[in-house]
Amino acid sequence: xxxxxxxxxxxxxxxxxxxxxxxxxxxxxxxxxxxxxxxxxxxxxxxxxxxxxxxxxxxxxxxxxxxxxxxxxxxxxxxxxxxxxxxxxxxxxxxxxxxxxxxxxxxxxxxxxxxxxxxxxxxxxxxxxxxxxxxxxxxxxxxxxxx
Numbered sequence: 001x002x003x004x005x006x007x008x009x010x011x012x013x014x015x016x017x018x019x020x021x022x023x024x025x026x027x028x029x030x031x032x033x034x035x036x037x038x039x040x041x042x043x044x045x046x047x048x049x050x051x052x053x054x055x056x057x058x059x060x061x062x063x064x065x066x067x068x069x070x071x072x073x074x075x076x077x078x079x080x081x082x083x084x085x086x087x088x089x090x091x092x093x094x095x096x097x098x099x100x101x102x103x104x105x106x107x108x109x110x111x112x113x114x115x116x117x118x119x120x121x122x123x124x125x126x127x128x129x130x131x132x133x134x135x136x137x138x139x140x141x142x143x144x145x146x147x
Contacts, residue, residue: 001046010039018052063109065116070102070133077128085126091119
């Protein structure tokens, strides 16, 4: 799908505030509310916009400890198997296949080190995981929404 500048500005507006009304977005992009709605509907049906969600501050809910964990898997483990397993763990906020020595990278958030250790032990217990390498996040330096 080709995105024009208006589409890109609508997307940027929604990324900034997904609760903005069509009229508010229209005022920003110089379109009527119905025209914005039609464009948003088109972007949703094309899969450009996958949904709308609340962004939760992990500190506000007490999950301030985070780590990135490299997963090393048995030879025939598929990305789908890793995805299914990752979804079983509420501490997993992201899972990715990657290049390099590891097979996947998992982003975890937990309440504290003890909780992180429990999550790691459950992740290591997955039948296809042969080993892990963990890196605990000390501080977040940059975190930008798309686009």
